[in-house]
Amino acid sequence: MPPTITAFENSPDRGRGQARDMRVRWALEEVGQPYDVRLVSFEAMKAPAHLALHPFGQIPTYEDGDLALFESGAILLHIAERHGGLLPKDANARSRAIAWMFAALSTVEPPIVELTMAMLFERDESWYAERLPMLRDRVRTRLGELSRRLGDAEWLDGAFSAGDLMMVTVLRRLNTSGVLDEYLEIAAYVARGEARPAFRRAFDAQLAVFTAASRS
Numbered sequence: 001m002p003p004t005i006t007a008f009e010n011s012p013d014r015g016r017g018q019a020r021d022m023r024v025r026w027a028l029e030e031v032g033q034p035y036d037v038r039l040v041s042f043e044a045m046k047a048p049a050h051l052a053l054h055p056f057g058q059i060p061t062y063e064d065g066d067l068a069l070f071e072s073g074a075i076l077l078h079i080a081e082r083h084g085g086l087l088p089k090d091a092n093a094r095s096r097a098i099a100w101m102f103a104a105l106s107t108v109e110p111p112i113v114e115l116t117m118a119m120l121f122e123r124d125e126s127w128y129a130e131r132l133p134m135l136r137d138r139v140r141t142r143l144g145e146l147s148r149r150l151g152d153a154e155w156l157d158g159a160f161s162a163g164d165l166m167m168v169t170v171l172r173r174l175n176t177s178g179v180l181d182e183y184l185e186i187a188a189y190v191a192r193g194e195a196r197p198a199f200r201r202a203f204d205a206q207l208a209v210f211t212a213a214s215r216s
């Protein structure tokens, strides 16, 4: 039996691959592991059956035999550790790739989520115009630092790894913000990730869910 992941039945991003099942799909595609997807509604996410899998009632989850996982970072690390191709064999390089996964999730993603949430939900607030420049600057700080580290390298630390996969999915959230255009090396890095055949397969699979939902 292939592993089963959960994803939105009706993703608010309209198939743009912004929900966090995208990074799990991409990882599974990179390692060549077939998988099943169980689509869940917002209502089902908060029902006992799903809460037993995910204490916060969110997607994605991952089930494989008697293992059930939540948190996209933990799921990605599990996939990368069980299969070849996403973590280097050298022990130190492997630890550095994992450090990049953590950096993506705990240092780069928070200011990006703050900015994009504000742009989505706070536009009509009286303080929005005052708050926006600060949120954009916090993101710029991280992008500047990341850009200096990346330099003209293809990936963050040698060959493509789970660290790059996580970082690219985190940075993609800026796609409609305009901020990414200020950092050409970072924009090119994201484009390199998106050009990988495994990314395309994962993207098309999640887009097909949206397309089918909008037809019904």
Ligand code: GTB
Residues within 6 Å of the ligand: 011, 012, 013, 014, 018, 019, 020, 021, 045, 057, 058, 059, 060, 070, 071, 072, 073
């Ligand atoms: N830390 C967790 C992880 O990494 O797995 C966060 C999981 C999470 O935020 N899941 C979201 C969820 O289930 C979906 S991905 N939300 C429902 C809820 O909390 O009730 C977040 C997301 C949703 C939509 C867009 N979008 O429309 O652009 C982008 C990201």
